[in-house]
Amino acid sequence: MHTDTERGNSKIKYILSGEGAGTIFVINDKTGDIHAMKKLDREEKAEYTLTAQAVDRDTNKPLEPPSEFIIKVQDINDNAPEFVNGPYYASVPEMASVGTSVTKVTATDADDPVYGNSAKLVYSILEGQPYFSIEPHTAIIRTALSNMDREAREEYFVVIQAKDMGGHMGGLSGTTTVTITLTDVNDNPPKFTQSLYHFSVPEDIALGEPIGRVKANDRDIGENARSSYDIIDGDRMDIFEIITEPQTQEGIIRLKKPLDFETKKSYTMKVEAANVHIDPRFISREPFKDTATVKIVVEDADEPPIFSSPSYLLEVHENAAVNSVIGPSTSNLPKHQKSPLMFSIDRHTDLERQFNINAEDGKITLANALDRETDVWHNISVIATETRNHSQISRVPVAIQVLDVNDNAPEFASDYEAFLCENGKTGQVIQTVSAIDKDDPRNGHFFFYNLAPEMVNNTDFTIKNNEDNSVSILARHRGFSRQTQELYLLPIVISDTGNPPMSSTSTLTIRVCGCSSDGVVQSCNVEAYVLPIGLSMGALIAILACIILLLVIVVLFVTLRRHKNEPLIIKDDDDVRENIIRYDDEGGGEEDTEAFDIATLQNPDGINGFLPRKDIKPDLQFMPRQAQAPNGVDVDEFINVRLHEADNDPTAPPYDSIQIYGYEGRGSVAGSLSSLESSSSDSDQNFDYLSDWGPCFKRLGELYSVGESDKET
Known part of the structure; x- marks a missing residue:
């Protein structure tokens, strides 16, 4: 790095900042030369952004603005190709045509794909020829042979190589493996293991029971090996059927109709096995089916009776007479039956013994009257037994429907x-x-x-x-x-x-x-x-509950006060438990008129008028009873008569009531109990009237002391 202001100025100092400055990259502060201090890896980081600046060595003041520049790491071929998704597994149908695509593999190279040939890959097969090939640039694996047979070889192991530098000398390479499996196609027909099958079967074998098994093998697997079996030729083909067992792929021959040794002793038929799923590419090569012959020999057996129908439906009206015959007979059996039969009803199916059956001809009769509204259907079981061999038994269900008769009113x-x-x-x-x-x-x-x-x-x-x-x-x-x-x-x-x-x-x-x-x-x-308008039922109930609660409180209050004021010993005057009125005073002559009302004692010849009860309203009204007693009748007998009347009176309530006996005894010499006329009566008048009434009051006391049940008297 050089600044335009240098011009022999020795006070210029170069400084470097940015990515990797001072560690990966350093600058000579005098000359401005930049050096790499570590080995660079393009695959780790391809470029670095740095900033250089010239400053005054003494003052560190910048002599010009900083300059930004980028250092790019140039690629070399230092990485081999890699198959990151290997090893691979693929499949292709057997007998596939040449060039059929199997799978595609992919290798990656960490080198720069845009600079040189370091990442330019070429694919080739190291193992797996001549069965498979690979396209050099797309890495698509294809079949190289058309007659690969899964039944001969099912799996192939292929090694693929990827080489960089366009495959030239000096390039790096990597390998992976591809396991290729041939999938099955239906290219093989089923084949019977033998051409003739022999089976023996007793004539009494049950319908649907297996008679024998045949097997056609198929070299294919899965759905391609599935076969179906059919009876294509033979005598009485409707008697037998053949089905395919899904697990073992066997053909099971079963009985469809009953066998009879006396009618036919053997059967011969031809069965065919054919593939269920056929590949149209191989139909012209060979038929995808095979045939075999099956011979079935019928063996004689002591068979039970056979009914003409597997079940019977009979109808009978609910008003049918007892012992009437219901429906047709159930005894229609084959003509060649070896032994006479005896018919019966399984009573477990007719617990109420509603039906009977004739033991000789099998006719069902009615044993008890039927009611459709109780039972519409009756399901019974009829048993046929050989008389010579009781172990030979047959059963048949019989459903009896009761038909309606209009015997119920709406x-x-x-x-x-x-x-x-x-x-x-x-x-x-x-x-x-x-x-x-x-x-x-x-x-x-x-x-x-x-x-x-x-x-x-x-x-x-x-x-x-x-x-x-x-x-x-x-x-x-x-x-x-x-x-x-x-x-x-x-x-x-x-x-x-x-x-x-x-x-x-x-x-x-x-x-x-x-x-x-x-x-x-x-x-x-x-x-x-x-009820008053405006009050709901709930409000009335609430008011009634409050009134009842108030009454209970008042009654409890009064009772507590009475218990508080009462003495511990009850006086005789207060004892009213027996409802006996006692007059503990002596007759006082004229004063007797104040003791009781004389008018309550009537003449024996009078009639005690009927006094209706006011506390109840009797359902039945009875005429007033005569209270007159005949002359000479004792008071004790008269009271017994009235007691009997009260006991048998339906209008009498079961609780305490008062009976008024307005009767004056005839036996007393006194014409009246009153002493008002004592001053003007004769001197021989007898005032000892209480001695005559004593037995009456004694009897009344006995009646009132008998118990609660007789208080009505």
Whole structure:
């Protein structure tokens, strides 16, 4: 580096700054020469940007502005080509034509590709000829032979070389390996291992059971080795079939129809094996199929009975008589049956013993009456057993269908309950009802609806047919009231179209309810009718709960105060447990008129009028009972009679009640219990009347002390 201001000035000093200054590059501060102090690698860094400046050696003041320059590292061929993705694996179909592309390899060279030939690569094959070739500049590997056979050799190992300097002497090189596998194509037909197969089979072999296996080998693999088998010729080809076993690629010969040793003892057929997937390139070379002969010998066996049908379907009406024959016989067996047969029903399939079967001819009869609405189908199993060899048994399923008979009347589809608004309109639809019928007619159900005869002329409701097996209930007028009548019962007669027709009467319950202006039901209770307007049910319940709580508090308060004031010992006057009224005073003559009401004692000849209960309303009203006792009847007997009447009176409640006995004893010589007339009575009058009434009061005390159950007396 030199400055234009030098001109023999020895005070100029050169300084260097920038990338690598002072380490990789240094400058002679007197001459301005720049030297590289380390070995440079273009592949590591290709160029450096530096700044040089001339300054006064004494003052270090710049003599001119700094100058920027770039040092570029020139490339040399010091890197060999590399295959960074190696080793490679590729495949190509066998029998591929010459020049078929297999794969492409790529090598990289770290040298400068734009300077010289250091990075100019040329590819070649070191190993793998004459089977494969490679294009020198594109590195595409191609097939070099057309008859490479996978069945002869499946895998090839190829070595590829990449050389720089355009392949000239002195260049560097690198290698990689390519493993090439030939993929299979269907170029081989299947071949049977033998031309004739022999099989023996007993005549009682089950349908679908394998009789024998044949195998055609194929040198191909995978899908190309798959073969299908067919029977192409032979006698009675419809008796046998052949299928392909997917895993082993074997042909399995199976029985399609029953064998009979007495009819035919051997069969000969020809089977063919053919490839499923055929490559059209090789069809002209050879056929992709092979054939073999199969001979099957039938062996005699003691076979069980064979029914003429694998299953039977019988029909019977549900009103069929017991012991009637159901359907055709199940005993149609081959004519050459060697032994007589005995028929029976497997009772595990007929637990209710609904059917019987004739042991000789196999005719099924009805043992019990059938009901289609309970069971539509009965599936039983009929057993045929050889009488000479009970081990030879055959079974056949028999399905018995019970046919419908119109033996059920239609009825409401559900438990309908209709609601009628008090503010409803005339002709308003109250409820739509439909019917169901347990029977199953062939043409479907069709019902007729009519009001019961006693309701035809009613003025409240009518019905309308909707033409869809349903009817609508209409109100004939408006102005229904819950207080007048809150419940209506509307009987409807429903008839079907069966033969004979069946009918029944179903009753629809209609409740009169209070509704809003838009017809929404709000309440159907009569009690709710008198509720104050503006109070909801929740508010009324809350008020009632508060009242009950207040009453409970008051009762507890009163009870606690009474317990606090009561003495520990109950006085006799306060003991009312037996409901006995005691008069603990002595007759005082005229003062007796103040002790009780004489009018309560009636004359024996009078009648005790019937006093109705005011605490309950009896369901049944009974005539008043005669309280008169005949002359000479003892009071004890009279009370027993009244007790018997009370026990058998249906209107008598089961709780305590009061019975008034307005009876004056005849046995007393006193005409009256009163002493009002004692001053004017005869001197021989007997005032000891209490001695005559003593047994009566004693008996009353016994009755009241019997127990709670007799207090009603």
